[in-house]
Amino acid sequence: QVQLKETGPDLVQLTQTLSITCTVSGFSLTTYNVHWVRQPPGKGLEWMGAMWNGGGTDYNSAFKSRLSISRDTSKSQVFLKMNSLQTDDTAKYFCARQAYYGYYFDYWGQGVMVTVSS
Amino acid sequence: DIQMTQSPASLSASLGETVSIECLASEGISNDLAWYQQKSGKSPQLLIYAASRLQDGVPSRFSGSGSGTRYSLKISGMQPEDEADYFCQQSYKYPPTFGGGTKLELK
Numbered sequence: 580q581v582q583l584k585e586t587g588p589d590l591v592q593l594t595q596t597l598s599i600t601c602t603v604s605g606f607s608l609t610t611y612n613v614h615w616v617r618q619p620p621g622k623g624l625e626w627m628g629a630m631w632n633g634g635g636t637d638y639n640s641a642f643k644s645r646l647s648i649s650r651d652t653s654k655s656q657v658f659l660k661m662n663s664l665q666t667d668d669t670a671k672y673f674c675a676r677q678a679y680y681g682y683y684f685d686y687w688g689q690g691v692m693v694t695v696s697s
Numbered sequence: 698d699i700q701m702t703q704s705p706a707s708l709s710a711s712l713g714e715t716v717s718i719e720c721l722a723s724e725g726i727s728n729d730l731a732w733y734q735q736k737s738g739k740s741p742q743l744l745i746y747a748a749s750r751l752q753d754g755v756p757s758r759f760s761g762s763g764s765g766t767r768y769s770l771k772i773s774g775m776q777p778e779d780e781a782d783y784f785c786q787q788s789y790k791y792p793p794t795f796g797g798g799t800k801l802e803l804k
Binding site: 601622623624626637639640662673675678680681682684685686688690697 | 717721731733739740741742743746747752753784786788792793794795796797
């Protein structure tokens with residue numbers, strides 16, 4: 580069955596770099612697009628960026644040049660890297676699969692809660 | 698970016714009651730809209746896509762409607778397991794954006 584699982588740190592220091600891995604199973608990264616979405620505590624959802632099935636990427640301009648998404652198809656993994664972390668980057672970070680029928684997210688990982696500490 | 702405004706921010710409903718949640722887009726989104734349910738501490742689950750299409754496995758008491766800039770999610774007969782946060786999401790224009798959420802509680 581389709582599964583996505585994020586792994587990453589619970590705590591990151593201010594101005595440091597966040598690295599999260601999304602390991603998928605039940606589908607191929609060369610067939611489906613995978614996105615990153617985050618959610619600050621008690622708040623709404625924010626789309627961060629995408630890894631396209633063809634290997635390209637797209638980013639929310641709100642993250643300017645801080646964000647980088649890459650993948651290793653042999654390991655079925657998608658990577659998120661974001662630098663210069665601030666306290667308002669404290670959030671739960673999700674990876675999600677895009678449905679084949681539109682720009683919707685039909686499967687999500689359980690998320691990883693990251694706290695940025697000063 | 699397209700702004701998505703949800704209302705109400707919170708509501709409580711009795712068992713069996715019919716509930717409606719609204720989503721207003723800052724411009725027309727041509728039915729490119731999804732609704733998600735997020736239970737406490739869990740990840741969002743897709744309920745409705747393309748404004749009115751029910752995702753596989755979602756109970757038929759959930760329905761979506763709307764057009765242009767105004768969309769709604771209806772729950773016909775509130776159940777205890779429907780207590781959750783609900784979010785709308787537009788997929789009409791990059792970047793995809795979400796509404797601020799509606800917290801639904803059982804009265």
